[in-house]
Amino acid sequence: MQIEKIRALADLMKETDLQELLLEEDGVKIGLKRPQTNTIVNTAIPHPAETQTTIAPPVVAAAPEQDFDSMVVTSPMVGVFYAAQSAIDAPFVSVGKTVKAGDVLCIIEAMKLMNEIVAEEDGIITEIFLANGQVVEFDQPLFKMRRVI
Numbered sequence: 001m002q003i004e005k006i007r008a009l010a011d012l013m014k015e016t017d018l019q020e021l022l023l024e025e026d027g028v029k030i031g032l033k034r035p036q037t038n039t040i041v042n043t044a045i046p047h048p049a050e051t052q053t054t055i056a057p058p059v060v061a062a063a064p065e066q067d068f069d070s071m072v073v074t075s076p077m078v079g080v081f082y083a084a085q086s087a088i089d090a091p092f093v094s095v096g097k098t099v100k101a102g103d104v105l106c107i108i109e110a111m112k113l114m115n116e117i118v119a120e121e122d123g124i125i126t127e128i129f130l131a132n133g134q135v136v137e138f139d140q141p142l143f144k145m146r147r148v149i
Contacts, residue, residue, distance in 0.1 A: 079110035
């Protein structure tokens with residue numbers, strides 16, 4: 001693995017505020033980890049009449065439950081989630097849309113490359129876990145689909 005590629009990965013981690021990255025390429029494994037910093041994720045500004053500062057807890061999506069007719073599409077990489085080809089285009093999928101194997105579900109941008117994520121099976125989108133432009137981690141749930149038999 002070239003040093004330029006490692007530097008690009010480190011820059012990507014800094015830009016997207018990733019703490020850890022694991023990558024395997026051509027039989028070479030590399031792991032990068034940034035030191036954690038203590039930051040407040042979400043702070044509410046008190047109304048002047050209030051005498052106490054309120055700190056809202058960070059919002060964390062629970063991992064979706066799996067059932068026999070459903071499957072969860074997860075991210076194969078770290079990057080930025082895009083629901084559409086561009087800001088003016090309609091999203092690739094929406095809740096209730098029927099998709100066929102091979103249909104594009106979203107795009108994940110990683111290291112300035114746009115990677116199409118496609119459906120592996122026919123199904124109906126029942127849930128979308130991310131908003132457009134959100135940073136996504138490896139193996140993070142993207143969509144929940146009900147299988148079409």
